[in-house]
Amino acid sequence: MPNYGFVRVGAATPKLRVADPAYNISEILKIVKEADEKNVAVLVFPELSITGYTCADLFGQKLLLEKAVEFLGELLQQTETLDVLTIVGLPLMVEHKLFNCGVAVHRGRILGAVPKIHLPNYKEFYEKRWFTSGHVLGQSVSEINLLGQYVPCGRIMIKAEKPSFLLGMEICEDLWAVIPPSSYLALNGADIIANLSAGNELVSKADYRRQLILQQSARCMCGYIYASAGVYESTTDLVFGGHNMIAENGILLKESERFKRDSSLIITEIDVERLASERMLNKTYADNYEINAGSRNFVIVETEFLKEYDMEDIGLERPVAPYPFVPGNPATVEERCREIFNIQVAGLAKRLQHTNMKHVVLGISGGLDSTLALLVTAQTFDTLHLPAENIVAVTMPGFGTTDITYTNALDLMKALHVTIREIDIKPACLQHFKDIGHNVQDLDITYENVQARERTQILMDLANNIGGLVVGTGDLSELALGWATYNGDHMSMYSVNCSIPKTLVKFLVRWVADNIVNEQTAEVLQKILNTPISPELLPPDTSGKIAQKTEDLIGPYELHDFFLYYTVRFGMHPKKVLFLADCAFKEKYSREEIKKWLKVFYNRFFSQQFKRSCLPDGPKVGTVSLSPRGDWRMPSDAEVRLWLAELD
Template identity: 60%
Template sequence: MIISDIDVVALRGDRLKNSNFIPPQEESVSEIECALEAVSTGKWYRKFNPYPFIPSPEKEDEYLSEVFNIQTAGLAKRLQHTGIKTVTMGISGGLDSTLALLVTTKTFDFLGLPRENIIGITMPGFGTTGRTYNNAVELMKSVGVTVKEIPIVNAVTQHLKDIEQDINLHDITYENAQARERTQILMDYANKINGLVVGTGNLSELALGWATYNGDHMSMYGVNASVPKTLVKTLVRWIADTQMGDQPRKILHDILDTPFSPELLPADKEGKIAQKTEHFIGPYELHDFFLHRMLRYGDSPKRICFIAQQAFVNQYSPEEILKWLKVFYKRFFAQQFKRSCMPDGPKVGSVNLSPRGDWRMPSDAVVNVWLKELEN
């Protein structure tokens, strides 16, 4: 006897979203009745992949190559359409800007444009650490782009003074002022050279709203807009191991080992990153799983919670999963206003949050119904 669990809800959700499933042309169907004895062993058979955005090892090269090529083709089309031959981008030494830089260099090679036309700008601030700064500069040098350094400490200090904000008060104003100063530099420098600002934000940040409105949230084309954080990491590692020389590969692996952080708060006493993203919003691997189940299959909060417990049974307790799922829903609903005016970008997979594509949601939607389901 063969026993298996069938996820009917997921199948229905997939068919609703996938146009490959065409309704049958015949209006009538044949119904065949048969008696089946109910079978329940009390055991859960289905295995859920905790990393739905990451390909299996045997499909890795094909899938990641396709993602990388789609990102490249999207940026290439935008540059060709506008006639622009130069770009600016903020390089922080973090994963997102690293992937954006790799996509941009490949795009310029594809278009036959010199990599020197890529203006990589590092903008050290109050929380920039030596590790990320050095990685940013060395990576840009190793891939042959133009390196610019424009510190933001003096400009932000003056700005906070102008708006009568205590510089020792490290609140949201302190953090956002830095992000917006960086975006202003990128935009104005792009205007100066008749260029385009390449955005670096990823799909997971868009889902959680982990970006400063009109700061790092804004660009002229976002190459990572539909790439979730777990896939960003996998993609950078794959590029490092398959397409890079020894020196850039070494830098990329150190970037991969660096904690996720916007570095908007001062470093600790040892000069290391003090502001770690996942301490505030939770593990990206959980949030990416929640996002995939919600958008791809239309799962309810209860279903997502239950399935996540099966997928991460040896990694997170049910209490931890519930805690971060509530955070996910609260942030997802509260931050829709940022997604409603997000920049253009390529779609690389089945899940996307562009208001011009797959996702249409009012910015004033209320999360109460979803949270209430998790209370019962």
């Protein structure tokens, strides 16, 4: 039963009556049963959820404390047959001291209790009036008798199987500390942190809270479940909103609507395999583990069974973006695209300044890649206060050039006021065919690559002639698939698109059209965006249209970019990549189609590594790069059989 490393988790805010444990447990149980039906493995409730957070001096009443424990027993009894691991909050007496605790229960067993460490005692908060900090327990773990069970209380983590994860707990203000307990929990292996909270609402506090959770989940490379007290805690001067969030390594997976009058439950999955991959590759995590060797005194509490489920059957609650390289949040699209474009410009500008070059040469085909490269170059020259005519843009018609791409290329060059050169490569290619004894009617790989290498030779020689630098146009997707002619379009003196995947190229060109250039240039860019992707190395069809469409030959770039991201960024199993792609593209491609192109991806990715081993310099703009000097060092002769076998 494959779960692919996903743990389905939930954060809940139940309806509540302050100081009424019977009512509160009844509302908690409703949510627990709903969560169990929805295959939730871990469910987190707010701080002091059994009694209510705002009980104030009522926490000094023995009746309330005893009833809180009594109705914890009701929760145990009612969940004996349920699989969901439930974490609730209540006040607990330990060694004549009162602690604000999070308690984990599963199938009638209390797994452990974790006391709050940092007790806020400023402004509207005065918890030290009633509670003792968990610090007094020191580095030890006390064993307390709770409802007839001997329960560890203190520095504990919960280890589960099916699905597999290690969970730690902290409570509200703990997260606000200079060094939150979750930092130590993460260094000791906790991949999921549960935070039981009762943060009140103030203007802009929700934004700060959200950023704090995202930052901590990123810093700890963990999943973070935050459950907060709702509107029914509101009393005297305080208003609560029930702000629940689930984050994973800096990404907000799910967030509740605040100020709801009904109970609320948010559900999604945390990918613990993905987190493990991040921690394995990030050596800062390992270094911190060694540095903080003295803070490892945690007791691991194991569970015998949790909810075992097949993700293929139940599906994912968390969204899977079909275009992982493309900015997904509309609110940040412009900012993200501007940053990517500026990185490209800054990289090229430094290379030009360092080499003291005032001229560049680019081959312009009328396609997306060369278009983006020319746009970056034009912006770079503007930034360096160099004249646009120092950009020598060369169109080199060959046997497959169509009127539409030829016209696109010329229109773009004219719109950007660069120097235009047109060099017909057909005579030189025919001469070369004659020299090597190749039949011009044989439209094989030689026929195609001769044209690509002739174009590169022209660009290199022209750059020497004018004392300039050849700007490469190839993109990350082509490098991943080896869709480039070795020592042809594969080579340049600086490659501005080398870490821009094809899906992002298209997006960036559209963004430039909408935000940077004038209306005339934007119209040209729109025509280019509507043109099929092709190397144009084979003759057009009888109607003069592009006959050689890249995606008909190697598969959709949107799929290959998806495969590339999850294979290189997280080292995922092929079966998991297939599962995620099926989730992302199920409305567009069948599972068999996706599997077919995934096999193509692995075959080409392994067989074409030799082309990536000798790439020119170029700016890294994202988390995935195939530079042999930086992110990707792979043997050129590695076998692909393991990856393909998993898909059979």
